[in-house]
Amino acid sequence: MTTVGSSAAYRRQIDRRMGVADPATLHGSLSAGRRLRDAEPADQDMAPVPLRLLPDTAEVAPGDSLSIGGVDVATVAEAVGTPVFIYDEAHLRSRCREARRAFGDGVSFASKAFLCRAMARIAHDEGMMIDVASGGELYVALRAGVPPERLVLHGSNKSTDELVLALDVGIGRIVVDSFDEIERVNLLLGRVAPATRPRVLVRVNPGVEVSTHASIATGREDSKFGFSLASGAAAEAVNLLASRHSPVDLVGLHTHIGSQIFDLSAFGRTIDSLAPLVVTTGLTELCVGGGLGVAYTGDQKEPPTLTEWATAMRHACRVAGIPDSVRITAEPGRAVAATAAVTCYRIGAIKSVPLPSTDGVRTYVSVDGGMSDNLRPALYDSRYEAFLPRAVTAPRPFAVTVAGKHCESGDILVRNGHLPQDVAVGDLLATPVTGAYGYAMASNYNKLLRPPVVFVGDGRYRTVTRRETVEDLLGLDVDEPALSHCVP
Ligand SMILES: Cc1ncc(COP(=O)(O)O)c(C=O)c1O
Secondary structure (H helix, E strand, O other): OOOOOOOHHHHHHHHHHOOOOOHHHHOOOOOOHHHHHHOOEOOOOOOOOOHHHOOOOOEEEOOOEEEEOOEEHHHHHHHHOOOEEEEEHHHHHHHHHHHHHHHOOOOEEEHHHOOOHHHHHHHHHOOOEEEEOOHHHHHHHHHOOOOHHHEEEOOOOOOHHHHHHHHHHOOOEEEEOOHHHHHHHHHHHHHOOOOOOOEEEEEEEOOOOOOOOHHHEOOOOOOOOOEEOOOOHHHHHHHHHHOOOOOOEEEEEEOOOEOOEOOOHHHHHHHHHHHHHHHHHOOOEEEOOOOEOOOOOOOOOOOOOHHHHHHHHHHHHHHOOOOOOOEEEOOOOHHHHHHHEEEEEEEEEEEEEEEOOOOEEEEEEEEOOOOOOOOHHHHHOOOOOOEOOOOOOOOOOEEEEEEOOOOOOOOEEEEEEEEOOOOOOOOEEEEEOOOOOOHHHOOOHHHOOOOOEEEEEOOEEEEEEOOOOHHHHHOOOOOOOOHHHOOO
């Protein structure tokens, strides 16, 4: 008799039930097209998904289906199941190359936006350094083969273990964030002999307000990040680290004012504030952080390009009196990775509910992922588009709410979505611009399995991060301790 846990076939069966879609069982069944047609049509001229939100190599193939990197998206979804993150490798490489060209050596990819070994290798191959914000990110980047001197360590509360690892391997830069950290680094350097004298930057909080969501605004006065410029803490940190007795090599200043920024003048104001400290101290590097925005929906304007951002930063530095010899760097995450990916889900239920307050109807389209693969709508009220990869240029006349499968009313992926009239259960549904802070923030909430990451390009696809299995869900559990281990 087969016992649970010992049979691979049984596990596969459970895997399928737990989220590895078996498309064959869904396609063509349970069509809910009729129910949707009963729902109230929204704007009948609702436009197709704007193609500018799709990755660079996205094409509408004959029959109106979506291909990316020369690969039919539906074929990938059939092969690896849903949900799945599909990344355009050429898009990632092109943004990394552009960042490197625009800023020069020293520009980093902010790995918090999206990290796996394949991504780290791409950023490194294309000439970027990599910014890591924890020992875990540092470990993954090192295991990807990125040389330690091409890594920059961030974090507002770096642990002793994280600092020891960074010092041991000879990390390229450490961005110090507090007086406690300075003390910790000094103490550690009294005990360990690093391969090289550590190069550090001081993270400065310039006290600049930016127009973005409060949770991703990091440069205003009331912030946990960095040393305050206004209070004099930044200058004090610079003096400490530049002193004759300091065991580190202070090379520059760092700042990061927030994320999803479209208005470059906020960066300009930041540079104006930092310029006196850069000039008087004679430091040779200034990193303006990340934060360049991307458009997530058709009604959002196009943000500046990485090239325009770099040009504006150099101009602002010149105007502020910062010498040309100072190396101006940045660390974009979202602007590199966000538009490179789409997430593909399978629709499992469609439900229209009456809205008594308006006499209208809301149609919930439920997909097989949710806040565990895209937390941004729940965390920041972020807005997304939805479309059907089989009908890319079709009008989307029906107003829908795309819901995830978690036990949370707030598990809504797309609040004001629109889809073609004939959408049905079993269809693939895609959300564009999910390449940054999607997989990176993914969780196992409700014990959902984190989706795979697939890279496409040159007519081929490869899975770079596999889908979790139910066995992975047990991987960290420790068996009940034997009584002998208990305190008597
Ligand atoms: C210090 C730092 N650098 C860079 C980034 C990347 O920002 P973005 O992805 O908006 O470019 C972040 C994001 O939180 C950050 O905290």
